[in-house]
Amino acid sequence: MRGWRWPLIALLVCLCTLSLGSCAGLITPRGNQLVTAVTSDPKTFNYALSQESPNVFGYLYTGLIQENGLTGELEPALAESWEIKPETLEIVFRLKPNLKWSDGVPLTSEDVVFTYNEIYFNPEIPTSSRDILRIGQKGLLPEVTAQGDRQVTFKLPEPFAPFLRNTGLPILPAHLLRQAVRERDSQGRLKFLSMWGTDTDPREIVGNGSFVMERYVNSQRLIFRRNPFYWRSPLPHLERFIWQIVESTDTAMLQFRSGGLDLFAVTPEMFALLKREEKRGQFSIYNSGPSPNTLFLCFNLNRGRRNGKPLVDPVKSEWFNDVRFRQAVAYGIDRQRMINNIYQGLGAPQHSTIPVQSPFYFSPEQGLPTYSYDVAKAKALLQEAGFRYDNQGRLFDAKGNRVRFSLITNAGNKIREAIATQIQQDLGAIGMQVDLQFLAFGTLVDRLSNSLEWEAHILGFTGGGNEPNSGANIWRVDGLLHTFNQQPAPNQPPITGRVVADWEQRISDLYVQGAQELNLERRKQIYAEAQRLAQEYLPFIYLVNPLSLTAFRNHVVGANPTALGGALWNLDELKVEMAAAD
Secondary structure (H helix, E strand, O other): OHHHHHHHHHHHHHHHHHHHOOOOOOOOOOOOEEEEEEOOOOOOOOHHHOOOOOOOHHHHOOOOEEEOOOOOOEEEOOEEEEEEEOOOOEEEEEEOOOOEOOOOOEOOHHHHHHHHHHHHOOOOOOOOHHHHHOEOOOOEOOEEEEEOOOEEEEEOOOOOOOHHHHOOOOOOOHHHHHHHHHOEOOOOOEHHHHOOOOOOOHHHOOOOOOEEEEEEEOOOEEEEEEOOOOOOOOOOOOOEEEEEEOOOHHHHHHHHHOOOOOEEEOOHHHHHHHHHOHHHHOEEEEEEEEOOOOOEEEEOOOOOEEOOEEOOOHHHHHHHOOHHHHHHHHHHOOHHHHHHHHOOOOEEEOOOOOOOOOOOOOOHHHOOOOOOOOHHHHHHHHHHOOOEEOOOOOEEOOOOOEOEEEEEEEOOOHHHHHHHHHHHHHHHOOOOEEEEEEEOHHHHHHHHHHHOOOOEEEEOOOOOOOOHHHHHHHHOOOOOOOHHHOOOOOOOOOOEOOOOOHHHHHHHHHHHHHHHOOOHHHHHHHHHHHHHHHHHHOOEEEOEEEEEEEEEEOOEEOOOOEOOOEOOOOHHHOEEOOOOOO
16 A cells, blocks of 8 residues: 555646646636636625725626626616606616516516615715716706616706716615615614625625625635526526635736636736747637726825824825825836836826726827926925925925825735835935835725725726716715715714815816716816816826736637726626647
8 A cells, every 4th residue: 555655646636737737738627617816805795885896796786787898888787678858857767577686586676766765875875886876066866766667767857978877786685685774773873884794694695697606715715606597598608606815916827827717817927928828828818908997196185184183194294285296206106117117018107097998088199297207307396395305315394304104005916016116116216205015905995995094005996987977986075985085984983174175176076067968079078177187186196007918718718808898798608618638
């Protein structure tokens, strides 16, 4: 028996390696399922309370309509049709027949009315969805009523150009959530606010999307299975869809190269290596063009206090709120070095919150301000603002305070960690001391959305497609993601002394006007002015717009990632087939 031990171990190792695709170059699918990786655990299973990406909800829920990830056109989803009545400012939807929730309960117009009236429109529920539904300067909301089981009418208080596209928001189950929305806990808070956290058995989460959750193991994996009651026919080809939860993009790449993942979001520093391995590794890298997402450096401009304590050190707050300071920082960042070294040339400088693919994008050629790397200009702006340098090149304000602040971003994201490190170096060249902190993503989100005590961060927003109003929750002064000068969410301690700058209010007003305007050319002009002001006053200092690169195993049939829809916009149509050996 001792003589067989090592040969047996070697055989087992080779068999395991074969299943991962390294022994003879064969990548074998693990049944009818698709496996991908994410670098953080989900934060909530409650859609209305979610503010982060990636999240589970695109697989669990559908709205009345949906956007085609290839063309951007609107298509029926839960609704089979709709009629726009301009004379009465109404949109009437007719639901598909025989819709069901994943637990088999019928899905009717009652669920639609409940979702909008009692969740999205509820001021006690801090949901970003409400910001994109508010209409006009007063932030009015539409009236939503049902006529029978299959008809729903939205009546608008005034013209609102993006409203139809906004009805793609998920519809949630009234039969499971209504009681929690109407009842309170011992502290007087809605029970809904503590419902469906990640400690909930995922099998209890009921949806209407293509998949439901089957199992969640913290820091390991989340398993989705096909929803047998999905409204679309035929049902998705895949039986299961799996998130492997890994600590970093490096780990994800190792898993992809070994065959453990079926797709991988290719980061620029990994592109050259993976490109060489395409044939042997039996995968293909798709280039979907410029990413619709943003990446930026942001300073906390909130001058308010909570419980008598300033959210930001008043000395630093004075720096951050001086537009010359922010412009100097923008000039002091070498984006081209960032593109060459960190992105391996696979990107371009970013200048706007609106994607370059959108018809509303206002380009530098049209007059959008930009900030090319210029140390001399950065220093001149700082000195104009009253800052001074000592004989060692260190920067001080007019009162003798050393310019030093902390910069946070999420740990495990190698690109952001590298960008933070370069920014630390770049701003050091103009005399600033930047202290880096890499935080777990959950900790980062809590600091940015709850405590509001931070100085500067590097983060991004997921692209909202072609419609600028998708960013209303960022740009309206009372928007839930107005992160650079945020007001507290409902049920949080109040903030006193918050100041809204004139330019900040003007951008907010322009987003309101842009949504009210029905003429396309005038809408473009409104959003062009909003982009120009944002670049002049720099609440977000945009960094790099990378290419969207995704690697799919060749046994995944139907892969068609796009910048607009993402890698899995057509997940329902993907198939997994056995691969042939090299």
